[in-house]
Amino acid sequence: MNRINVNLEKNSYEVLIGKNISKYLFREIEKGEFYKNIFFAIDTNVNKNHPEVIDNLVNSDKYKSNKITLKLNEYSKSYSSVEKIHSALLTKGYGRDSLLVSIGGGIIGDVAGFAAATFTRGIQYINLPTTLLAAVDSSVGGKTGINFSGAKNIVGSFHQPKLVLIDTKFLYTLPKDEVVCGFGEIVKYAFLSEEKFYTYLLKNINDDFSLKESSLLRFINESVQYKSDVVSKDEKESGIRKLLNLGHTFAHAIEVDQNHKIKHGQAVIAGLNCMLNLSLQLDLLTPERFKRYSLLINKFVSEIKIKKYDAANMYKIMLKDKKNRDGKIKFVLMKKVGEILLDVEAEKKEVITAIHNGLKIFC
Amino acid sequence: MNRINVNLEKNSYEVLIGKNISKYLFREIEKGEFYKNIFFAIDTNVNKNHPEVIDNLVNSDKYKSNKITLKLNEYSKSYSSVEKIHSALLTKGYGRDSLLVSIGGGIIGDVAGFAAATFTRGIQYINLPTTLLAAVDSSVGGKTGINFSGAKNIVGSFHQPKLVLIDTKFLYTLPKDEVVCGFGEIVKYAFLSEEKFYTYLLKNINDDFSLKESSLLRFINESVQYKSDVVSKDEKESGIRKLLNLGHTFAHAIEVDQNHKIKHGQAVIAGLNCMLNLSLQLDLLTPERFKRYSLLINKFVSEIKIKKYDAANMYKIMLKDKKNRDGKIKFVLMKKVGEILLDVEAEKKEVITAIHNGLKIFC
Numbered sequence: 001m002n003r004i005n006v007n008l009e010k011n012s013y014e015v016l017i018g019k020n021i022s023k024y025l026f027r028e029i030e031k032g033e034f035y036k037n038i039f040f041a042i043d044t045n046v047n048k049n050h051p052e053v054i055d056n057l058v059n060s061d062k063y064k065s066n067k068i069t070l071k072l073n074e075y076s077k078s079y080s081s082v083e084k085i086h087s088a089l090l091t092k093g094y095g096r097d098s099l100l101v102s103i104g105g106g107i108i109g110d111v112a113g114f115a116a117a118t119f120t121r122g123i124q125y126i127n128l129p130t131t132l133l134a135a136v137d138s139s140v141g142g143k144t145g146i147n148f149s150g151a152k153n154i155v156g157s158f159h160q161p162k163l164v165l166i167d168t169k170f171l172y173t174l175p176k177d178e179v180v181c182g183f184g185e186i187v188k189y190a191f192l193s194e195e196k197f198y199t200y201l202l203k204n205i206n207d208d209f210s211l212k213e214s215s216l217l218r219f220i221n222e223s224v225q226y227k228s229d230v231v232s233k234d235e236k237e238s239g240i241r242k243l244l245n246l247g248h249t250f251a252h253a254i255e256v257d258q259n260h261k262i263k264h265g266q267a268v269i270a271g272l273n274c275m276l277n278l279s280l281q282l283d284l285l286t287p288e289r290f291k292r293y294s295l296l297i298n299k300f301v302s303e304i305k306i307k308k309y310d311a312a313n314m315y316k317i318m319l320k321d322k323k324n325r326d327g328k329i330k331f332v333l334m335k336k337v338g339e340i341l342l343d344v345e346a347e348k349k350e351v352i353t354a355i356h357n358g359l360k361i362f363c
Numbered sequence: 364m365n366r367i368n369v370n371l372e373k374n375s376y377e378v379l380i381g382k383n384i385s386k387y388l389f390r391e392i393e394k395g396e397f398y399k400n401i402f403f404a405i406d407t408n409v410n411k412n413h414p415e416v417i418d419n420l421v422n423s424d425k426y427k428s429n430k431i432t433l434k435l436n437e438y439s440k441s442y443s444s445v446e447k448i449h450s451a452l453l454t455k456g457y458g459r460d461s462l463l464v465s466i467g468g469g470i471i472g473d474v475a476g477f478a479a480a481t482f483t484r485g486i487q488y489i490n491l492p493t494t495l496l497a498a499v500d501s502s503v504g505g506k507t508g509i510n511f512s513g514a515k516n517i518v519g520s521f522h523q524p525k526l527v528l529i530d531t532k533f534l535y536t537l538p539k540d541e542v543v544c545g546f547g548e549i550v551k552y553a554f555l556s557e558e559k560f561y562t563y564l565l566k567n568i569n570d571d572f573s574l575k576e577s578s579l580l581r582f583i584n585e586s587v588q589y590k591s592d593v594v595s596k597d598e599k600e601s602g603i604r605k606l607l608n609l610g611h612t613f614a615h616a617i618e619v620d621q622n623h624k625i626k627h628g629q630a631v632i633a634g635l636n637c638m639l640n641l642s643l644q645l646d647l648l649t650p651e652r653f654k655r656y657s658l659l660i661n662k663f664v665s666e667i668k669i670k671k672y673d674a675a676n677m678y679k680i681m682l683k684d685k686k687n688r689d690g691k692i693k694f695v696l697m698k699k700v701g702e703i704l705l706d707v708e709a710e711k712k713e714v715i716t717a718i719h720n721g722l723k724i725f726c
Contacts, residue, residue: 121519
């Protein structure tokens, strides 16, 4: 089991990574300063597909323990889902001295994290991500949130978990498109971090996206380590944490333009390709590097289908993004792996061209 | 104009107190690190009753400025009101670099504060309280929240304002019952702080609750100073901030039992009287002191009417309070002015008796 520390001014915490490590949850709870009134928010599918793991966690006779199961998507990533958790907490008599544990993907993590952030002005929270996407990205960093009025994650708060426990056991039963989604963020971390990891990923990503424990662990460890380092330096995204938005300005616009019929990780791959194209257009990226980085993107071509898109609409969506102000879109672009530029502006025409060039391979 | 500093580890801020000082809002915004995209959430009555003050604030040609007016009560202190503010912010194109200013009483302050805490994971917030209750208590300290499922302030977060501006001008147009409510918290601070302020309050509180600038300023300054000192030491209520709950365990139960037909400040006076009675019963308070402290409570007898109450129901409500766990109610009680005891437990019978003794003078 690997342990990665997220160092924060207050409330530092650990990310544990390994196979079959869910069972160590209680050992960690005993070791740390955790409340013993535990409430689980569990994805319905995970609850059904891993009954023995879940039962062992929930049916503790040492602690107060209850659960709610939730089946969420981007549409139900809303306040009404937060209310379901709050309502269950109240009904079962939970108070300030409670520990909320979410077991599921990124959406349930965001929703349960926000429920924890706001119940009695904040209770403890542990995240057990069960998708590759949540494992390598959203489970670490304390961003919680819900969608509102068509705007993604527009409502939320920073509320760091007290522990993240990544059990790779869950990842082997994921459908292929979920695995592809996780790789979306892993590719982002490969672009962000360093040539060595980029080369390793390019070589070890299987064409059928099947998972092998040793390389899977490296993919997760490298991604989480990079994210932890950034979050440690900039907990609340006032500076370099913007790095993590590489490809995401495009990705969010793709998701909204496609009415959320494309999955986040797929949109990230497509968004990263738009980013590469814009970086090339602005002469940040040499054609040689562009070609080399496209090798990784091209592995995903058969896994992502975009039937129709509206580039002008996507441009409008980007302007409305909460990160962009005063009619300017600020892009995160790259010169090469590990050399990233923040707050780059571009002409509307250039952005539209980058969208067309970035998406055509998926159409 | 008096300035009181709320010293926090991060994000310390000032409370400005004086007459006709609303106009200094922009000067303060210019001086500090404030965003210039300003959105006002204003109580409907204040908006109507002080048109010239509001117009001068909202119709700035230097800044982006918009407003929403809201008429809120304990029932509409709900997420749907938070959504109204978020919706207006989105419609008017506000993003992370925004400053939300609330102008109104405690409810709008709590709701707008929570809206600020959660919009794009937190925007800047300034509070201009216009009721005596909000001025002396809820505007300072960063507690924000809404009611849910019958539980008061069960959902919310700690989000400190970047400035609190108490303009006493607003307080002179308040109806008498609103003034009485403010005195509810001032009496609490008199019990909490020191004999000198208690004596001053007892002497200078007018029988008709009319306000005189010099004594009003002292009432506010002493209360805010006490609260600021406590909040500075314990921002998130993990320890001595519990002091501020003096009388409030009873008060909340009274409010719920009375279906919110009694105002918070009135319930606080009645709750403080229950607290005095429980302190007497438990031999913490001598009969002499009890008698002396009753002098202040008795000034409010004609202003608070409780027709019928259900002591057993109130006991049940107190058990459900988010501060109380494991079937134990933790009371804040007093030995004398300035000598307060935290986490005192009492038998159910004693609590019921204290309720009867505390409420009978208002029946």
